[in-house]
Amino acid sequence: MSSLLAFPGQGAQQPGMLHQLPDEPLVRLHLQQACEVLDEEVLALDSSEALRSTRAVQLCLLIAGVACAQLLIARNAAPDYVAGLSIGAYAAAVVAGALSFADALRLVALRGELMQNAYPSGYGMTAIVGLDLGTVETLLAQVNSPALPVYLANINAPNQVVIAGSHSAMAAVAERARASGAGLAKPLAVSVPSHCPLLAEPAWQLQQAFAQVPMQRPAIHYLSGSSARLIADPERLRDDLAGNMCRIVDWHSTLQTAYERGVRLQIELPPGAVLSTLARRVFVQGTVIAFQGARLDTLDALLRQEVSLRS
Known part of the structure; x- marks a missing residue:
């Protein structure tokens, strides 16, 4: 039995999502680091007005996903797999140890700007x-x-x-x-036409910025939400992240791959529970749960049970 941390994509955002994160030292540390890297107050990004911006939405999803995943890992063992839908792939790569949180923040800020500038309306x-x-x-x-x-x-x-x-x-x-x-x-x-050829040019521009960013081999199995395959090579992972904005997301096949590889526990990182609903259609055996709305001790118990069954 294996575990999967799943990170949602744009559309899952909620007003106040950063303010609703657990009041834990590790979460506060990630919020502080995000403020320092971006040179702005990130808690201002999750208001209803701010979330009209693609950049703000994507940064909030990255910060929430990474902070809560690292909180779980610090309290338990690392998961066997990570996967993210669209922007969620960046949080997955950070948690897998392939991309630093600071570099992810800078890349995601640029990603959001490129996407919203390419298609500001319509x-x-x-x-x-x-x-x-x-x-x-x-x-x-x-x-x-x-x-x-x-x-x-x-x-x-x-x-x-x-x-x-x-x-x-x-x-x-x-x-x-x-x-x-x-x-x-x-x-x-x-507010943008993601995962189609309309974003080919912004994806190419992001690829140029990505070329200067160091990537590592993931320490946790990284499942691509685009190809539904494991990626371990740093250069392939770089391409997967930089190009996913203009590639079709095959989340159903990604879940099938995880299930076929023995995953029986999926924890969806905040916000929301959309990915949990989708996973229950594939994970006919096992447990699917969303971080948001669950008690930390419940999540701890599930992860510890998974680790004990694995060992």
């Missing part, structure tokens, strides 16, 4: 639930054009995907999806 992402992947791909092909760009972005479950593109293009696909029997076609709280 674009986003939409979730479609109740249709299979083939049907959604057919609908995308009917709408996608230079004037109405729209692409597949996330595969979250066999009948749950996310598309990205212009608002008008996504609305056209959503209308067709509902007519085809979709139970839900809902815009997400994401």
Whole structure:
């Protein structure tokens, strides 16, 4: 039996999410370090107004994920695997020991700026639930054009995907999806068209900045949310992180890979529990729990039980 720490992506953010973190010395230390690296008060980033910024959202997700994961590890043993959806991959890489927290903060700040500057308005992402992947791909092909760009972005479950593109293009696909029997076609709280070719240029710019950042071989198994494969080589991991903003997220296959490799405990780092809902469809045996809303001693007990079963 193995354990997985899963880090959510953009869309999971909540107002006050940094203020709601456990009042623990290690958490406060990470908040302080973030303030020093970014030269700003990071607790100002989680207000409703501030979270309209892609940069603020991504920084909050990084800080919350890393701080809480390191808190769990300090109280218990390290997990066997880490994985992150989109921006969550950066927190996963930090916790795996492949990327320093300081470098991740600087890269994520740049990542958010590049993404929001490329598409300041008129674009986003939409979730479609109740249709299979083939049907959604057919609908995308009917709408996608230079004037109405729209692409597949996330595969979250066999009948749950996310598309990205212009608002008008996504609305056209959503209308067709509902007519085809979709139970839900809902815009997400994401203001940029992530995980599609529209972000190829910002991804290339981030790649240039990434070239100057040292990467290490991960000490904890790192599962890519894009390829659903383990990555140990530092250069491949660098490419995975820098390019994930313009690559499809295959989270369903990532969970399947984890389960096939013996993972029976998934802990979702804050905020929220979206990844826990998705994991329960794959982890037919085992335990899935979200950090947010759980007691620390409950999480401790689950991790200790997993370690004892492993040894």
